[in-house]
């Protein structure tokens with residue numbers, strides 16, 4: 001499987017590249033607006049995995065080149081750039097690909113973080129679904145995982161990720177890829193219409209972490 005992580009130079013992209021690189025044989029393409037930056041990050045991720053005694057297949061490329069030939073395209077960019085990023089790579093997307101969105105729109109005030117539900121589409125995941133060319137499914141996943149927890153390879157993850165989407169096969173594929181990461185369990189959260197409930201958990205987790213010293217890098221385990 002070939003996984004393109006657009007904006008894979010950022011926090012959650014790094015975490016998922018490291019975990020897939022360490023725990024699977026998938027080819028990971030770290031995408032960036034700047035291909036040189038992407039290659040530098042890919043080299044650093046391979047080195048991190050080597051330090052853990054593993055070998056990985058991680059390369060870097062521009063976001064557009066990363067998408068070419070990918071099976072799965074993860075939109076690991078801030079929510080406000082999801083639309084623009086899809087538009088940039090749209091010409092390279094094809095119907096046999098699955099697009100994945102972990103994006104969560106939030107605002108912050110003195111009380112903490114708050115979910116900002118996108119008015120037009122209802123969720124960042126739905127924005128991704130609407131922006132992808134017809135026939136290419138978008139799936140929401142990895143919203144409630146802390147990048148710090150993912151990137152600390154000495155930490156056992158021991159968390160769940162809720163996967164939402166309308167395409168059954170696409171959702172199954174993303175669930176499988178998530179389950180392949182050790183300590184991560186993927187749970188079917190139903191249709192794309194349920195994405196706001198999943199995205200809305202993220203600010204709750206951050207607020208709990210901010211207000212409870214021993215609860216850094218929180219995740220969710222459904223029991």
Ligand SMILES: NC(=O)c1ccc[n+]([C@@H]2O[C@H](COP(=O)([O-])OP(=O)(O)OC[C@H]3O[C@@H](n4cnc5c(N)ncnc54)[C@H](OP(=O)(O)O)[C@@H]3O)[C@@H](O)[C@H]2O)c1
Nearest residue numbers: 007009010011012032033076077078079081103104143147
């Ligand atoms: N961080 C977390 O713990 C976490 C947890 C759950 C979900 N998420 C979601 O995951 C997504 C990525 O989060 P993150 O924390 O990894 O973000 P981030 O580190 O702030 O940014 C990720 C990457 O986005 C790219 N980027 C920045 N500005 C851009 C622009 N104007 N246009 C296109 N790309 C741009 C950058 O890559 P290049 O400069 O290399 O192009 C950057 O490295 C967000 O939507 C967030 O809501 C994050």
